[in-house]
Amino acid sequence: MNEISLILDAYFYIAITVFLLGSLYYIISWIFSKKGITNTYLGFPNLFTYPGQVSKWDAIKNILKRIFLFSSIKYDKSTRIISLLFHYSLWIIIFAHFDLFLEPYLVSIGIGIQTIETISFFAGNTLAIIFIFSGLYLLYRRLSNVYLRKISNIDDYLSLILLLLFGFTGLLMRLLLPSFYAYNVVGPFISSLFSFHPTDIPIAPIFITHFILACTLVIYMPLSKLLHMFSFFTNPTLYSIFHER
Amino acid sequence: MKYSIRDIILESPSGKGEEWLKRQKSLEWSYEINERLAKDEQLEKIFLKREGKEKDFLDAFLKLGNTKALRNFMETCMHCGICIDKCHMFISTGDINNSPVGRAELVRRIYKDPRVKNVDLSKIYSYYYQCTECRRCAVFCPNGIDQSEITRNVRNVLTSMGIIPEYVVTTLAQVYRVGNNLGLNEKAIASVVNFLEDDLKEETGKELRIPLNSKADFLLIPSSTDLFVNTDTMKGYTKVLNALNKKWTISSRATEAANFGLFASEKYLRDFGNFVVDEAISLGVKTVVWGECGHGWRSASNYVRYELAKNGIELMHIHQFTLKALERGQLKVDKNKNDDLFNYHDPCNYARGGNLVNEPREILKMVVRETVEAKYTKEETFCCGAGGGLLADEKNWNEFRAWAGWPAVYYSWKTGASYMISPCAIDKAQFPYVIDYHKVPLKMKGLMDLVGYALEI
Numbered sequence: 001m002n003e004i005s006l007i008l009d010a011y012f013y014i015a016i017t018v019f020l021l022g023s024l025y026y027i028i029s030w031i032f033s034k035k036g037i038t039n040t041y042l043g044f045p046n047l048f049t050y051p052g053q054v055s056k057w058d059a060i061k062n063i064l065k066r067i068f069l070f071s072s073i074k075y076d077k078s079t080r081i082i083s084l085l086f087h088y089s090l091w092i093i094i095f096a097h098f099d100l101f102l103e104p105y106l107v108s109i110g111i112g113i114q115t116i117e118t119i120s121f122f123a124g125n126t127l128a129i130i131f132i133f134s135g136l137y138l139l140y141r142r143l144s145n146v147y148l149r150k151i152s153n154i155d156d157y158l159s160l161i162l163l164l165l166f167g168f169t170g171l172l173m174r175l176l177l178p179s180f181y182a183y184n185v186v187g188p189f190i191s192s193l194f195s196f197h198p199t200d201i202p203i204a205p206i207f208i209t210h211f212i213l214a215c216t217l218v219i220y221m222p223l224s225k226l227l228h229m230f231s232f233f234t235n236p237t238l239y240s241i242f243h244e245r
Numbered sequence: 246m247k248y249s250i251r252d253i254i255l256e257s258p259s260g261k262g263e264e265w266l267k268r269q270k271s272l273e274w275s276y277e278i279n280e281r282l283a284k285d286e287q288l289e290k291i292f293l294k295r296e297g298k299e300k301d302f303l304d305a306f307l308k309l310g311n312t313k314a315l316r317n318f319m320e321t322c323m324h325c326g327i328c329i330d331k332c333h334m335f336i337s338t339g340d341i342n343n344s345p346v347g348r349a350e351l352v353r354r355i356y357k358d359p360r361v362k363n364v365d366l367s368k369i370y371s372y373y374y375q376c377t378e379c380r381r382c383a384v385f386c387p388n389g390i391d392q393s394e395i396t397r398n399v400r401n402v403l404t405s406m407g408i409i410p411e412y413v414v415t416t417l418a419q420v421y422r423v424g425n426n427l428g429l430n431e432k433a434i435a436s437v438v439n440f441l442e443d444d445l446k447e448e449t450g451k452e453l454r455i456p457l458n459s460k461a462d463f464l465l466i467p468s469s470t471d472l473f474v475n476t477d478t479m480k481g482y483t484k485v486l487n488a489l490n491k492k493w494t495i496s497s498r499a500t501e502a503a504n505f506g507l508f509a510s511e512k513y514l515r516d517f518g519n520f521v522v523d524e525a526i527s528l529g530v531k532t533v534v535w536g537e538c539g540h541g542w543r544s545a546s547n548y549v550r551y552e553l554a555k556n557g558i559e560l561m562h563i564h565q566f567t568l569k570a571l572e573r574g575q576l577k578v579d580k581n582k583n584d585d586l587f588n589y590h591d592p593c594n595y596a597r598g599g600n601l602v603n604e605p606r607e608i609l610k611m612v613v614r615e616t617v618e619a620k621y622t623k624e625e626t627f628c629c630g631a632g633g634g635l636l637a638d639e640k641n642w643n644e645f646r647a648w649a650g651w652p653a654v655y656y657s658w659k660t661g662a663s664y665m666i667s668p669c670a671i672d673k674a675q676f677p678y679v680i681d682y683h684k685v686p687l688k689m690k691g692l693m694d695l696v697g698y699a700l701e702i
Contacts, residue, residue: 034313035314041312042397043515043548044544044548046547048391050597051623066387072384073327076327079325147329150347152324156323225324228322231317231388232388235317236313237383238389
């Protein structure tokens with residue numbers, strides 16, 4: 001194994017470890033830390049009685065609506081639509097990466113390689129462009145609003161810029177590298193990492209950049225505001241109904 | 246960038262909007278206005294001393310920061326800024342630190358960086374006593390971060406250091422002294438009760454009693470202002486309870502639905518809650534009926550309810566009680582006596598902390614001819630601008646709270662209603678002042694007042 005591979009493979013495993021341990025640390029600390037000295041929230045057993053939220057199912061519905069429809073941003077229409085596009089395109093792209101490993105299976109059930117690659121090419125590129133433009137809008141929104149600028153810190157910019165670079169290098173990969181490269185070279189390499197028998201990293205500068213950015217992002221996640229994706233079910237105002245006194 | 250909702254400032258019929266906007270020279274200016282700090286001799290009355298420096302604040306806050314709610318709220322904010330223009334305090338002041346996220350940032354910086362050694366306590370005091378704990382931000386925050394809870398935590402620390410407004414301290418001290426915010430002693434209450442009974446006799450021609458400190462099944466906890474200022478509300482309670490022939494009483498030792506402990510520190514919240522529980526036990530009642538008070542109901546339904554339950558006593562709100570009777574046909578009402586257009590304004594703590602949204606609406610529909618809903622209702626309701634202990638009548642402060650209450654009054658005014666109905670003691674003190682300041686053609690009443698007018702006995 002060459003030296004670059006060794007370093008990058010190690011980086012990958014470090015990133016996954018930091019991500020898992022870091023996220024778990026936060027999730028566990030949110031769930032298990034004490035309410036307060038008197039085991040209440042300063043006197044209250046629960047925090048939030050959302051009107052009409054009488055059953056646990058109501059609370060779950062409320063949380064799911066917040067997560068999947070961004071229901072709480074209903075009065076900021078453009079922000080709601082664009083951040084929905086941003087988040088959905090990001091998640092779809094991340095999950096669509098599974099086609100790298102799933103291709104042999106998809107072929108075995110009778111879907112042609114050509115079909116898979118065409119869908120992947122057009123859908124992938126469209127989503128990447130949506131992701132990049134909506135991300136740029138969010139950056140613009142942050143910079144153009146004097147109030148928002150005032151409360152923003154380095155983390156807010158860094159998270160967004162890292163994500164944008166991540167998306168941008170992904171798009172470039174698709175445009176610069178031939179499609180068989182992704183399925184025949186990158187796919188097996190990623191599989192080898194997840195099966196703990198790492199092979200040499202494919203030497204394509206744009207892939208290596210994308211790979212490094214992905215690992216950096218994964219490390220950065222538990223250290224930054226990107227943690228917000230885990231917070232919904234641990235936020236005591238949202239799930240207070242599950243608390244019994 | 247401009248938040249369009251702030252345009253309502255210029256729409257104030259008082260014409261003072263431009264002048265108010267002119268005062269807003271920078272993004273951080275409103276800390277110059279605040280409620281007067283308590284003096285040492287006042288602090289003694291609620292067992293406090295002014296002690297502690299910046300470092301003590303940091304230590305105490307970091308210790309609290311280890312708790313479930315604060316951990317979550319401090320660590321998950323993504324600075325999306327959705328909450329900024331949802332806060333009535335920001336809408337009226339345009340001060341970034343007066344928005345939920347800006348206010349939280351003042352302490353989040355400490356939380357995230359334990360190396361911080363210096364903290365401007367006077368600024369923290371100002372901004373944390375410009376939050377009304379209304380929780381509108383928690384409804385709109387994508388993550389559900391509740392700034393009111395952060396405020397309560399910070400105020401808990403500030404209170405322990407004796408950094409607390411004079412208005413809140415004097416109110417707390419009155420409750421320790423006589424059991425209510427206004428400082429009415431037993432003699433005063435007895436004479437008010439006599440006066441109200443005479444008044445009711447004149448009005449209805451019937452002997453309607455307000456029993457005081459007697460053994461009964463129901464203990465009514467009115468807000469002390471209902472006895473003294475908003476007497477129509479008290480008459481409403483009396484008519485309903487007498488029409489139903491209930492064995493009821495009020496107590497001179499627990500004549501306060503409000504609980505300013507919610508605005509200062511857990512200790513007071515518990516103490517005042519326990520005063521009511523003790524009184525309910527000693528009078529041998531089966532049910533405690535809570536009067537019209539927003540934050541009082543929040544602390545009652547979240548604290549007092551459980552303490553009463555330990556002794557087999559039930560807690561009910563007067564609206565729940567009245568609605569039940571209305572639905573069973575035990576009360577006869579004539580809608581035509583309230584012949585006008587009424588807008589129901591949800592008190593924040595009913596809608597966002599007490600789960601009391603539908604009952605008052607249903608009662609209102611039964612006792613008035615016509616109702617109308619404002620743009621932001623139920624959990625989205627705007628705060629009156631004086632919750633959280635910000636009701637001080639101080640020269641410096643009055644203009645501030647007149648503007649803090651403007652969004653709520655504005656949207657009620659825009660419905661075209663002649664009456665704004667809000668069953669909350671703080672609203673009843675704040676809204677008439679805001680309405681008068683902005684010269685809006687609106688009148689303000691409590692809900693039980695209307696029930697009283699419509700009731701046929």
